[in-house]
Amino acid sequence: MVTGRAERAELEGGARRLILDHAARLLRSNGYHQTSLREIAEAVGIRKASLYHHFRSKEEIVEAVVNDGVGFVHEAVRAALEAAGEADPRRRLEAAIAAHLAALHGHSDYTCASIKVFSFGENPTPESVRRTRRAYDDLWRALIEELAGVGVLTPGIAPERLRLFLLGAMNGSVDWYREGRFDIPQLAGELVTLVAP
Numbered sequence: 272m273v274t275g276r277a278e279r280a281e282l283e284g285g286a287r288r289l290i291l292d293h294a295a296r297l298l299r300s301n302g303y304h305q306t307s308l309r310e311i312a313e314a315v316g317i318r319k320a321s322l323y324h325h326f327r328s329k330e331e332i333v334e335a336v337v338n339d340g341v342g343f344v345h346e347a348v349r350a351a352l353e354a355a356g357e358a359d360p361r362r363r364l365e366a367a368i369a370a371h372l373a374a375l376h377g378h379s380d381y382t383c384a385s386i387k388v389f390s391f392g393e394n395p396t397p398e399s400v401r402r403t404r405r406a407y408d409d410l411w412r413a414l415i416e417e418l419a420g421v422g423v424l425t426p427g428i429a430p431e432r433l434r435l436f437l438l439g440a441m442n443g444s445v446d447w448y449r450e451g452r453f454d455i456p457q458l459a460g461e462l463v464t465l466v467a468p
């Protein structure tokens with residue numbers, strides 16, 4: 272339990288992020304149904320009632336974690352594409368894949384929780400989550416269309432299926448990627464070779 276004055280001030284200053292950090296770790300490990308507000312509060316070191324100063328419900332905490340997980344990756348890929356500028360389309364794809372993988376594994380509690388709990392149990396998926404996910408999907412749609420437009424993709428691959436395949440393959444790496452065992456730039460290059468030889 273947080274008791275000291277300095278500890279209380281630190282908690283109040285960064286309480287929202289601290290709560291989300293612990294919630295993301297618990298959601299990643301336990302999933303939506305097995306993570307309770309009591310467990311989140313205990314992990315943070317506060318009473319359960321104190322959570323309500325920052326969030327109205329467990330669903331609101333989960334919504335924020337999921338949106339942050341997608342947001343971290345979206346921002347990394349957007350920045351990588353901006354930095355790549357008008358580079359050749361294969362290099363742009365490679366930059367986007369490398370950025371996705373780096374953000375996915377660099378913010379793994381959030382991104383893994385986001386993947387694991389995208390379905391909100393019995394509750395409908397919040398509109399903000401659908402909107403955040405659509406915006407990221409749209410970024411990849413535009414990139415794949417750009418690649419298709421210049422004839423870089425393997426002939427016969429439908430762009431929408433390719434987008435789903437790429438995102439699924441990259442997100443699936445949470446099951447097998449280990450830092451030090453795999454090199455993200457090398458993985459990005461190999462994945463590009465599979466879809467844009």
